[in-house]
Amino acid sequence: MREGYACHALSVDYGQRHAAELAAARAIAARLGAAQHRTVRLDLTVFGGSALTDRAIGVPTDGAAPGIPVTYVPARNTILLSLALAWAEVIDARHIFIGANAIDYSGYPDCRPEYLRAFEAMANLATKAAVEGRRIEVCAPLIDLCKARIVQLALELGIDPAQTVTCYQPDAEGRACGVCDACRIRRAGFEAAGIPDSTRYQLR
Amino acid sequence: MREGYACHALSVDYGQRHAAELAAARAIAARLGAAQHRTVRLDLTVFGGSALTDRAIGVPTDGAAPGIPVTYVPARNTILLSLALAWAEVIDARHIFIGANAIDYSGYPDCRPEYLRAFEAMANLATKAAVEGRRIEVCAPLIDLCKARIVQLALELGIDPAQTVTCYQPDAEGRACGVCDACRIRRAGFEAAGIPDSTRYQLR
Numbered sequence: 001m002r003e004g005y006a007c008h009a010l011s012v013d014y015g016q017r018h019a020a021e022l023a024a025a026r027a028i029a030a031r032l033g034a035a036q037h038r039t040v041r042l043d044l045t046v047f048g049g050s051a052l053t054d055r056a057i058g059v060p061t062d063g064a065a066p067g068i069p070v071t072y073v074p075a076r077n078t079i080l081l082s083l084a085l086a087w088a089e090v091i092d093a094r095h096i097f098i099g100a101n102a103i104d105y106s107g108y109p110d111c112r113p114e115y116l117r118a119f120e121a122m123a124n125l126a127t128k129a130a131v132e133g134r135r136i137e138v139c140a141p142l143i144d145l146c147k148a149r150i151v152q153l154a155l156e157l158g159i160d161p162a163q164t165v166t167c168y169q170p171d172a173e174g175r176a177c178g179v180c181d182a183c184r185i186r187r188a189g190f191e192a193a194g195i196p197d198s199t200r201y202q203l204r
Numbered sequence: 205m206r207e208g209y210a211c212h213a214l215s216v217d218y219g220q221r222h223a224a225e226l227a228a229a230r231a232i233a234a235r236l237g238a239a240q241h242r243t244v245r246l247d248l249t250v251f252g253g254s255a256l257t258d259r260a261i262g263v264p265t266d267g268a269a270p271g272i273p274v275t276y277v278p279a280r281n282t283i284l285l286s287l288a289l290a291w292a293e294v295i296d297a298r299h300i301f302i303g304a305n306a307i308d309y310s311g312y313p314d315c316r317p318e319y320l321r322a323f324e325a326m327a328n329l330a331t332k333a334a335v336e337g338r339r340i341e342v343c344a345p346l347i348d349l350c351k352a353r354i355v356q357l358a359l360e361l362g363i364d365p366a367q368t369v370t371c372y373q374p375d376a377e378g379r380a381c382g383v384c385d386a387c388r389i390r391r392a393g394f395e396a397a398g399i400p401d402s403t404r405y406q407l408r
Contacts, residue, residue, distance in 0.1 A: 043244065
């Protein structure tokens with residue numbers, strides 16, 4: 001929005017462990033003045049294969065281990081970007097923004113710049129819009145920022161970090177567990193930035 | 205299956221005008237001995253933008269016109285292939301088959317070989333499986349066959365064309381309208397092959 005785009009915000013209710021991030025996205029989109037916010041339902045628990053979409057697989061809480069963790073959801077960003085591509089074509093949007101980050105991250109393959117470039121190349125062969133000359137650009141403004149810089153940027157843009165959800169397994173009030181990889185990486189970002197961590201944590 | 209693959213069949217209930225093609229896919233998968241058949245629900249009517257996902261847009265019945273028709277569903281094959289990619293990774297399948305055809309077709313951009321190659325390239329950057337060396341191949345065995353050859357192939361493989369659904373707007377019994385582009389292209393395939401058209405048509 002600071003760069004002048006009208007923002008059409010998309011969330012996907014894909015069977016993740018909680019609805020807290022969907023509620024947070026809706027509230028933030030409304031408060032910052034998005035043109036609209038839509039939530040699409042898609043039940044990825046039909047496939048499972050991830051700690052986030054199969055309740056039989058636990059979320060790791062002992063810190064990052066080597067390799068790609070079980071919280072990886074097979075092809076998730078490809079599915080999310082495909083849905084965004086469909087909507088973008090319908091409303092004639094030319095830019096798709098995704099919050100992927102390849103610095104302080106969990107090693108997910110679909111957060112890497114080369115993946116996003118390949119998606120963009122595919123998207124520009126996939127659509128009627130592209131065939132008619134209306135190219136799509138996939139934008140990942142956070143891709144090469146460290147978490148500390150992302151925390152600073154949020155504050156600069158007037159976003160209250162306490163109202164965002166990063167945790168893989170927040171409680172019903174959206175309070176973070178504090179021990180999953182997502183919480184650990186986020187907390188380290190606040191520390192590195194020298195900014196007090198305003199995240200709402202569960203009482204333990 | 206003739207080439208030795210165990211077939212895990214996927215249908216997507218995306219809000220298309222009818223469930224006849226889903227029922228037909230399920231029945232054919234069972235009869236031919238697929239390892240399994242799953243249907244994923246995803247409501248693309250949230251986006252609309254196509255005669256197939258927006259009831260306010262009519263299905264053309266006057267024959268093919270220049271350009272990409274209103275039956276084009278924005279990013280449909282990208283969404284379908286993304287869901288197949290997710291499932292393939294979960295069950296460690298290495299080949300994704302899609303019935304796209306670029307010869308006797310309606311001009312959809314996401315049925316072209318260059319699109320499918322771009323999807324495959326993206327897929328092999330997207331997944332944990334690919335990062336670990338288990339590459340995905342996107343296969344489109346019908347891509348360069350004319351409709352007449354596809355009809356012949358179906359008969360050679362023991363598939364009864366009367367049980368398949370091609371029509372964009374079949375009735376509740378799955379009977380074809382006979383006048384939409386999909387019906388017209390299919391019917392011409394039977395004629396070119398010199399094979400009696402066993403399609404079940406609606407009485408008019």
